[in-house]
Amino acid sequence: MKVAIIGAGYTGMCIAKKLIESNINVTIFEKDSKVGGMTQNIKLKNEITDKYYRHLFQSDLDLINLAKELQIEVKWFKSKMGYYIDDNLYDWGQPIALLKFKPLSFMQKIRFGLSVVKIKTIRNWKTLERYTINEWFKKYNWEDIYNIIWKPLLRNKFGQYESSISMVWLWSKINLRQSKQGLTKETLGYIDFEQLNKKMQEYLEKSNVEFKFNTSIVEIKKKNNKFFQINTGDDIQNYDVVVSTISYLDTKELFEDFLTKIEKNQLLSTKYIGAKTMIIETPKKLSNYYWLNMADEKFPFCGIVDYHNMENVKTKNVIYISNYLETNSKTYKMDKEELLAEYLPYIKKINKDFNKDDIIEYQVINEQYAQPIIESNYSEKLLKNKLEENGLYICTLPQIYPEDRGVNYAIRSGYKLAEKIINKNK
Numbered sequence: 001m002k003v004a005i006i007g008a009g010y011t012g013m014c015i016a017k018k019l020i021e022s023n024i025n026v027t028i029f030e031k032d033s034k035v036g037g038m039t040q041n042i043k044l045k046n047e048i049t050d051k052y053y054r055h056l057f058q059s060d061l062d063l064i065n066l067a068k069e070l071q072i073e074v075k076w077f078k079s080k081m082g083y084y085i086d087d088n089l090y091d092w093g094q095p096i097a098l099l100k101f102k103p104l105s106f107m108q109k110i111r112f113g114l115s116v117v118k119i120k121t122i123r124n125w126k127t128l129e130r131y132t133i134n135e136w137f138k139k140y141n142w143e144d145i146y147n148i149i150w151k152p153l154l155r156n157k158f159g160q161y162e163s164s165i166s167m168v169w170l171w172s173k174i175n176l177r178q179s180k181q182g183l184t185k186e187t188l189g190y191i192d193f194e195q196l197n198k199k200m201q202e203y204l205e206k207s208n209v210e211f212k213f214n215t216s217i218v219e220i221k222k223k224n225n226k227f228f229q230i231n232t233g234d235d236i237q238n239y240d241v242v243v244s245t246i247s248y249l250d251t252k253e254l255f256e257d258f259l260t261k262i263e264k265n266q267l268l269s270t271k272y273i274g275a276k277t278m279i280i281e282t283p284k285k286l287s288n289y290y291w292l293n294m295a296d297e298k299f300p301f302c303g304i305v306d307y308h309n310m311e312n313v314k315t316k317n318v319i320y321i322s323n324y325l326e327t328n329s330k331t332y333k334m335d336k337e338e339l340l341a342e343y344l345p346y347i348k349k350i351n352k353d354f355n356k357d358d359i360i361e362y363q364v365i366n367e368q369y370a371q372p373i374i375e376s377n378y379s380e381k382l383l384k385n386k387l388e389e390n391g392l393y394i395c396t397l398p399q400i401y402p403e404d405r406g407v408n409y410a411i412r413s414g415y416k417l418a419e420k421i422i423n424k425n426k
Contacts, residue, residue, distance in 0.1 A: 001425055002238070004029060004230055006254070007245035008211065009037025010407050011395050013200050014066075014414030015243055015421075020207040022422050027210040027239070029217055029230070036197040038367070039407060044281040044318070045361040048194070052277055052365070053305040053320040055079070056189040060408035062415070067191055070199040077311035079188040082289035084296055085152070087349065089287060093186055103148055112145050119174045125402045128167040129377050136167040152295040156302035157324045158273060161373050168402045169374040188290075190310060220254055228391060241421060243393040245414075247272075247369040248383075251394055258389035266383040270398050274327040275370030278339060280319045281360040285309060286351045299346050300331060317360070321347075327368055336364040371405060372398040385417050386424075393417060 001024050005012045008030035016026045034040065042051045056063055056074070067074050083092035083101075091097035098109055115137070122128065128136065133154065137146035150170070155162040205211065212232070220242060221229045227238040244251040252259065252267045259267070278301075285308035286292075292304040303322040310316075321343060325332040334342065340362060347354055375381075378401055385393055395417040400409040 001025065001240045002027070003241040003243065003421065004228070004237075004239040005243045005245065006217065006251075007037065008032070008035040008213075009245060010039065010200075010410040011414040011417075012243070012245040013204060014411045015245070015395065015418045016204055016209050017200075017207075018415055018418030019421065020204065020209050024422070024425075025208075026204075027212060027237070028204075029212045029215050029232070031214065031216050033213050034197070035201045035211070036193065039193040039197060041194050042279060042363060042365070044279065044363065047281050047318055049279065049281075049307070049318045050193060051279075052367075053307075053322070054190065054193060054407075055310070056191065056408065058187060058189070060189070060406070062411040063191070063408040064189070066200075066411055067196060070196060070203060072191060072196045072199060074189045074191055075311075076187055076189050079186045079290045080288060080309060081186065082287060082292040084292060084294050084299075084350070086296070089289075089292075089350070092293065104145075108144060108148070111142050112149065115140070115142050115145055116174060119171055122171060122175070125168050125171055126379070128171055129379060131167040132163060132376055133165055133167050133170050134163055135376075149295070152297050153293060153302070155297055156294055156299070157371070158373065159324070159326060161271070161273070161375075164373075164375050166374045166376045166378055168378065169404065172402050172404050188310075217254055221257070241391045241393065241425075243395060243417065243421075245395050247396060248394075248398065249369075251396065255387070255389075255392060255394075258387065258392055260388050263383060263387060266381060269381060270383075271373035271375075272369045273324050273371050273373060274332055275365075275367040276323045276325055276332055276339070277365045277367070278321040278323075278336070278343065278362060279365070280321070280362045281317055282319060282354075282358050283317050283360070284351075284354060284358045286319060286347065286354060292350070300342050301346070304350070324371060327366075332366065336362060339364055369397065372401075374401065385420065393421065 003019055003024055003026050005015055005028045008028050012028055016028055019026050038052055040051050041048050064074055081093040083090045085103055090101050104112060133150060134146055137143050154165055158165055215232050218231045218233045223229045228242045229236055229238055248267045248270050285306050286304060290306055290309040294302050301321050301323040305320040307318040308316055385395055395413055397405060400413045403409040
């Protein structure tokens with residue numbers, strides 16, 4: 001059996017890993033020049049750093065085990081999280097921080113604590129699917145907690161979709177991705193993805209996985225109602241199975257001839273919000289927080305990740321300013337100079353001594369399909385991995401539900417799909 005995988009991110013590579021270990025012939029098509037997708041590095045003036053900020057949780061066992069298998073070290077560090085609201089910075093994420101958090105009254109602090117405990121005790125996420133986050137908090141008369149804590153964060157991330165986000169999304173954030181914490185700081189992990197990407201590619205190539213880099217697929221046709229012909233413009237090859245790990249809309253374009261009407265509607269009905277990330281090289285940190293959540297709706301961005309405050313990372317002088325935006329919005333369309341001019345007055349609210357002269361270099365990256373909009377009853381609308389056309393599969397970001405976006409879940413979903421393909425063809 002010959003399998004073609006579209007996309008050399010971690011979903012695609014982990015599908016290939018499992019298939020090749022079962023002696024199945026695999027080719028990976030990648031339009032870029034290297035593997036890793038969103039985990040690739042970016043070059044600043046003096047730093048080579050992560051294209052998007054990266055950390056992992058102690059619960060990210062698929063990623064941790066893969067790194068161990070490929071002999072890549074996971075470095076652990078104590079993380080300090082902050083919360084910006086009402087022109088003030090507060091510690092966030094631990095019981096002691098909650099006690100000192102002034103925007104909540106004493107009774108609200110108790111209700112907030114009860115809400116987190118309640119969420120952590122829920123094991124069956126499907127019981128939450130019919131609720132939006134707002135509806136779930138209303139159910140327990142915790143609407144004030146929603147309005148003070150969660151609503152501004154959701155609005156900053158999801159914009160107009162804030163009131164329609166499923167409670168399953170918040171459950172996954174608190175429950176599935178919650179690492180073991182003490183009373184002061186959370187423990188996070190860091191992996192050198194440049195090295196992990198290199199080792200992963202080497203492992204696959206030694207196992208006879210074929211990579212076709214800098215290759216775009218022109219069309220996919222069916223030959224003799226048996227094989228799939230993949231045409232790259234320079235070459236045409238036949239495959240028994242084709243797996244897409246790229247976005248829904250790009251998949252629809254490639255699989256157009258084979259999709260049912262229902263499948264097309266599912267692909268088109270899935271909503272995304274884009275991301276715009278500013279990466280700043282500077283010797284000056286903005287605060288003492290590694291991760292700073294912005295709960296002030298006047299701010300034009302939603303979070304700051306400051307590598308100055310991450311132990312054991314090789315690129316210390318880097319700050320990420322994260323923003324989730326509609327791709328047709330004014331801010332999303334700004335160039336980097338316009339964006340810095342927009343951001344700088346608000347950056348100075350975090351650190352009044354930070355100036356443009358402190359910036360050695362900065363870059364901005366746009367990601368069109370950064371985050372699916374997880375609305376209530378999302379699983380009912382979700383496209384199945386195996387399409388009705390025999391031999392076609394799709395394994396991409398929306399389908400890691402109920403988990404949230406992340407490399408760990410890309411790996412897990414890739415492994416699961418590979419097992420389906422192997423079992424189907426035994």
